[in-house]
Amino acid sequence: MTPVRGDKTDKRLAAVGMLVSCLAAGFLISIYGFIGYGSSAAWHQFGLEILRSDAWAPLGQQPRLGILTMIASTLWCAVGALLLASPLGVCSAIFLSEVAPPWVGQLMRPVILLLTGIPSVVYGFLGAAVLVTFFEVKLGMASGESLFCGSIVLAVMILPYIISGSYHALQSIPAGYREAASALGVSEPYAVTRVLLPLVYKNIAAAIAIAFGRATGETMAVLMLAGNTLTMPDSWFSKGETLSALIALELGSSEAGSLHHQGLFAAGLVLLALVTAINIGVNGWLSPRREEDGR
Amino acid sequence: MKKVLLLLLIVSLAVTAGCGSTNTQAPAPKDSSIKIGGSSTLAPTIANCANDFTEKYQTWKKVNAQLPDEQIVIFVASGGSGLGVNSAINGTVDIGLVSREIKDSEKAKLPNHKFYTLGYDALTIAVNPKNPVLQVKPNLTAEEVKKIFSGELKTWQQLDASLPNRPIVVAVRDLGGGATQAFDEAIMKGTPITKEAIQLPSMGALAGKVQENVDAIGYVSVGFVQADKAKFGVLSVNGIAPTSENIAAGKYQIARPLIIITKDKPDDKQQNFIEYLLSENGYKAIEAMGFVPVRVK
Numbered sequence: 001m002t003p004v005r006g007d008k009t010d011k012r013l014a015a016v017g018m019l020v021s022c023l024a025a026g027f028l029i030s031i032y033g034f035i036g037y038g039s040s041a042a043w044h045q046f047g048l049e050i051l052r053s054d055a056w057a058p059l060g061q062q063p064r065l066g067i068l069t070m071i072a073s074t075l076w077c078a079v080g081a082l083l084l085a086s087p088l089g090v091c092s093a094i095f096l097s098e099v100a101p102p103w104v105g106q107l108m109r110p111v112i113l114l115l116t117g118i119p120s121v122v123y124g125f126l127g128a129a130v131l132v133t134f135f136e137v138k139l140g141m142a143s144g145e146s147l148f149c150g151s152i153v154l155a156v157m158i159l160p161y162i163i164s165g166s167y168h169a170l171q172s173i174p175a176g177y178r179e180a181a182s183a184l185g186v187s188e189p190y191a192v193t194r195v196l197l198p199l200v201y202k203n204i205a206a207a208i209a210i211a212f213g214r215a216t217g218e219t220m221a222v223l224m225l226a227g228n229t230l231t232m233p234d235s236w237f238s239k240g241e242t243l244s245a246l247i248a249l250e251l252g253s254s255e256a257g258s259l260h261h262q263g264l265f266a267a268g269l270v271l272l273a274l275v276t277a278i279n280i281g282v283n284g285w286l287s288p289r290r291e292e293d294g295r
Numbered sequence: 296m297k298k299v300l301l302l303l304l305i306v307s308l309a310v311t312a313g314c315g316s317t318n319t320q321a322p323a324p325k326d327s328s329i330k331i332g333g334s335s336t337l338a339p340t341i342a343n344c345a346n347d348f349t350e351k352y353q354t355w356k357k358v359n360a361q362l363p364d365e366q367i368v369i370f371v372a373s374g375g376s377g378l379g380v381n382s383a384i385n386g387t388v389d390i391g392l393v394s395r396e397i398k399d400s401e402k403a404k405l406p407n408h409k410f411y412t413l414g415y416d417a418l419t420i421a422v423n424p425k426n427p428v429l430q431v432k433p434n435l436t437a438e439e440v441k442k443i444f445s446g447e448l449k450t451w452q453q454l455d456a457s458l459p460n461r462p463i464v465v466a467v468r469d470l471g472g473g474a475t476q477a478f479d480e481a482i483m484k485g486t487p488i489t490k491e492a493i494q495l496p497s498m499g500a501l502a503g504k505v506q507e508n509v510d511a512i513g514y515v516s517v518g519f520v521q522a523d524k525a526k527f528g529v530l531s532v533n534g535i536a537p538t539s540e541n542i543a544a545g546k547y548q549i550a551r552p553l554i555i556i557t558k559d560k561p562d563d564k565q566q567n568f569i570e571y572l573l574s575e576n577g578y579k580a581i582e583a584m585g586f587v588p589v590r591v592k
Contacts, residue, residue, distance in 0.1 A: 057487060059471060133507065142462040142510050145493060228469075228494035239493065249469040249496055252375030255401060256384065260471055 035272060039265035050266050054232055056246075058260035065263040067270065069232045073147060073240030074271070076233050077222055078215035080151030081158060086208050088155075089162030096163070097170040098192055109167070115160045124224035127153040132225065145227030148236045153221045158211035165207020169200040202286060209282040213275045219244035243271040328368035329565055333379020333392030334473060335497055336416055336516055337553050338371055340584045341392060341572070345369040347580070348571050358567050369568065376473035383408070383556050389565055393554040395473035410556040413572060414581045414588040417542045418478055418514035418549045420530045421505050431455050434531040437548070441482050443512060446489025451510070465492040466504045466513035474498065477551035478514050502527075514549065517542065521585030542587045553586060
C-alpha cells in the first residue's frame with residue numbers, strides 16, 4: 001500500500017467514522033427532542049410544580065403531575081444500592097488485582113462479567129420469589145416489597161461494573177509502584193491503601209458513578225420489588241415507586257397525547273436528565289486530572 | 296484496509312438507510328396477517344381463539360370461499376387497554392383489545408370505529424385463603440370495600456374487632472389501567488385509592504400477591520379466580536357473590552366489558568375472525584377463561 005493511497009483511505013475512514021459518531025450523537029439529541037416535545041404541554045401547564053409536588057393524580061378531577069416522590073424513591077433506591085455494592089465491589093477488585101493468585105482472577109473475572117448478561121426481569125423474579133417472601137415470612141413484615149429489596153437486587157446488578165472498573169484502574173498502575181513499595185518493605189495492606197488506592201481513587205469513583213447511572217435507570221427489577229406506592233419514602237424499608245417503574249407501569253394504559261401521557265414523558269425527561277447529569281459530571285471531574293498527572 | 300473501509304461503509308449505509316426508511320416509507324407493504332393487541336386481560340383469550348381458528352381453517356379460502364387462498368396468520372400482543380385503543384387509532388394493530396368502557400375522547404379520535412362487546416369480566420374482592428376475614432365477615436358492603444381501598448381502614452381489626460391487628464395490604468393494578476377504572480366506577484366513585492397501595496404490573500402479578508400475602512386484599516379478575524379457586528378467598532359485596540349467574544344478570548356491580556375495536560369497518564378477513572369470536576366458539580373460549588360471554592347477558 002503506497003503512502004498516498006493509505007492517506008486517502010485514512011481520510012475516508014475518518015469521514016465514515018465522523019458520520020457514524022455524528023449519527024450516534026444525533027440519536028441522543030433526538031431522544032431529548034422527542035421526549036421534550038412529548039412533555040412540553042405538561043411543563044407549560046404545571047411548570048416546576050412537576051418537580052416540587054408529591055401528588056401524582058393524572059386522572060383525577062383536578063389532575064396533578066407531581067413526581068417528587070418518584071424522584072426521591074429513584075435516588076434512595078440507587079444510592080442504597082451503591083452503599084451496598086461499592087465497598088463489596090472495590091474490595092473484590094483489590095482482591096482480584098493485588099492479592100489473589102493470577103489464576104483466580106482469570107477464573108473469577110469472566111464469571112463476574114457474566115452477571116451483567118442476566119436479564120433484569122430474572123433478577124426481579126428472583127428478588128420477588130426469594131427476598132419479598134423472606135421479608136414477609138421470616139421478618140413478619142406485612143408486605144415484603146421495599147426500597148431496600150430493590151437496592152439489594154440493584155446492588156447485585158451493578159457489582160460487575162464497579163468490580164471491573166476498579167480492577168482495570170488498579171491494573172493500569174505501573175508495576176514500579178508495587179516494586180518500590182516492596183523494596184521499602186511495607187506490608188501489602190499498607191501498599192494498597194497508601195500507595196495504590198490514592199493513585200486511582202478518581203477512576204474508582206468514576207466506575208461507581210457509572211454504576212449509579214445504571215442503577216437509576218434500571219426498571220424491571222425495581223418495578224417488581226419496590227412496591228410501587230405513591231407515598232414519600234421515609235426510610236430504607238418503606239415502599240416507593242421509581243421514575244422508570246412509573247413509566248413502565250402507566251405508559252401502556254395512558255391515552256396517547258393526554259395529560260397523563262405527557263406527565264409520563266415529563267418523568268422520562270427528568271430521568272434522562274438525571275442520568276446525563278451524572279455522566280457529564282463524572283467526565284468533567286475526571287478529564288483535568290489526567291492532564292495534571294501526565295499519565 | 297480496503298475491506299475494513301468497505302465493511303464500515305456498508306454498516307453506515309445500513310444504519311442511515313434504516314433511519315431513512317422509517318421516515319419516508321411509512322406505510323409498510325400490506326401483508327395479509329391480522330394484528331391484534333391490547334388488554335392483558337383479554338389477550339390470552341383472543342390468542343386461544345386465534346390458535347383454534349388457524350388450526351381449524353388453515354387458509355382463508357376454507358373460512359369463506361370468496362377469500363383468497365392464503366395462509367391464516369394472526370398475531371396477538373398484550374400491553375394494556377390504553378395500548379389497545381392507541382394502536383387501533385394509529386393503525387399499529389388491526390383490532391384493539393379493550394377491557395374497559397371506551398372514553399368519549401377516544402371515540403372522537405376514531406370517527407368510523409366499530410366495536411363489539413364480547414363479554415364481561417368481574418373484579419372479585421379477593422383475599423388470601425388463610426385470611427380469617429373469610430369466616431368472620433365473608434360479606435362486605437360496598438362502603439367497607441371503599442374504606443379499605445381508600446386507606447380509611449388500615450388494619451383488619453378496624454374492619455372487625457375479632458380480626459387480628461395486622462395492617463391491610465392493599466394491592467391494585469396501575470392507576471391508569473382498565474381494572475382500576477372499572478373499580479373506580481363501581482366502588483370508589485372518584486375517591487382516590489390509598490397512596491400506600493402496592494401497584495402490580497399485571498393482573499397475574501396482582502393475583503400472585505393475593506395468593507402469597509396473608510394480609511393482602513385486591514381486586515382480582517374473576518378469570519384468575521376461576522382458574523384456581525382454592526388459592527383465593529373471595530368476598531361478597533353487598534351480599535352478592537361474583538358467580539357467573541350474578542355477573543351475567545348484572546347483579547354483581549364490579550364488572551367491566553371486554554371489547555374489541557377496529558378503526559374503520561373491518562375488511563373481509565377481519566370480519567370473518569370477528570364473526571368467529573362472536574359465535575358459539577368464541578363464547579366458549581371466553582367462558583373457559585372464567586369470563587361471562589355477552590350471549591348470556
